[in-house]
Amino acid sequence: MKNILVIGGGFAGVWSAVGAVRTAREQGVDPAELKVTLVGNTDDLVIRPRLYEADPQAMRVPLDRVLGPVGIERIAATVTGIDTEERRVTAIGRHTQSFDLSYDRLVLAAGSQVVRPSLPGARWLFDIDTMTSAAKLDHHLRRLPETPSLEGRFTAVVVGAGFTGLEIATELVGRLRELAPAEHRDEVKVVLVERADELGPELGPGPRPHITQALRDLGVEYRLGTTVEAVEERSVTLSTGEVLPTATTIWTAGMTASPLTALVPGERDRLGRLVVDSHLRVKGAPEVFAAGDTAAAEAEAGHSVTQSCQHAVPLGKFAGRNVAADLLGLDLVPFAPDPYVTCLDLGPAGAVVTSGWNREVQTTGQEAKRLKGQINSEWIYPPVDDADLILRAADHRKTWPTSETTA
Secondary structure, three states: EEEEEEEOHHHHHHHHHHHHHHHHHHHOOOOOEEEEEEEEEEOEEOHHHHHHOOOHHHEEEEOOOHHHHHHOEEEEEEEEEEEEOOOEEEEOOOOOOOOEEEEEEEOOOOEEEEEEOOOHHHHHHHOOOOHHHHHHHHHHHHHHHHHOOOOOEEEEEOOOOHEEEEEHHHHHHHHHHHHHHHHHHHHHHHEEEEOOOOOOOOHOOOOHHHHHHHHHHHEEEEEEOOOOOEEEEEEEEEOOOOOOEOOOEEEOOOEEHHHHHHHHOOOOOOOOOOEEEOOOOEEEOOOOOOHHHHHEEEEOOOOEOOOOHHHHHHHHHHHHHHHHHHHHHHOOOOOOOOEEEEEEEEEHHEEEEEEEOOOEEEEEHHHHHHHHHHHHHHOOOOOOHHHHEEEEEOOOOOOOOOOOOOO
């Protein structure tokens, strides 16, 4: 029997595992001859792109409803070691027992994590990087009306005006207004703090006027060319010396690939992602493929993939197809995602949709908001319970699901 081991239960990991099964079945391979196993430390596929929304605890899909119907074994454990010479992975299970897993081919799809700062009072920072941290923030916000009526009670400071920072900041305007008692709604205030001298620095100039207008319409303030010097339970001190009274400070600045990438021989980029070839094989470890936020793959000539669901899904499908093809002696296919687009949620102000790496604006306002809603509530969800639908959705030639393949 041949073994494919997938590390990571996010979008890339799930689609890598299902994509491998799809390829094996297309070739008529007996399931007893090729085993696919996914190891991850959660029981759910967390719909991470939605963690900026209210009720983040609901943004999940049970992994067993996706993996089980197609015969993928799931192991709930945390990976602690990768030995590419021996083709062995070490993990710790739920009951702290350590064990080894062997593989013939490995897909590393362990995702990414926010870079936590080492600054005074960092323990007071919230983030929306994981289900646990987003739920902690949601619980904190819901309890604000019960807390003492001090200055800054309904003020939120968001550090980082990139994609995540903009989405949570604009979303918070509505959430805080709903939570604040009527007589305190005029106290609602959201402030963005950005190190760069412009909003959405990585988004480019195309959507910036629409972002700026949205912030103006919502009353979101921003401090550009500014960093955070210290955080306290009820305030934030900025590099300018300004002190902002606030009960809620959210950190969104900076992402890095899973530290497991350091256990695999190979070159890494500035985000810690493993450099892969066009087939998503790690350069330096031929039995290892990388997908999702751990992979520095080329999306188009001169452009690497982004750490986003948009690229995690196709990376997983291509990696799954190729890792199985590699074991079965088939030709590998080069990674080829759909053309690059962005859809930035701007809360009550709508959204903005861009296309291409120069981010040319295509749609704004409520029309863009409807598209964002469809993406968030339909497109990024995998089918569940139905093996045929699940395997059909894993086709690498169709990188995004449609209403025909989404339950």
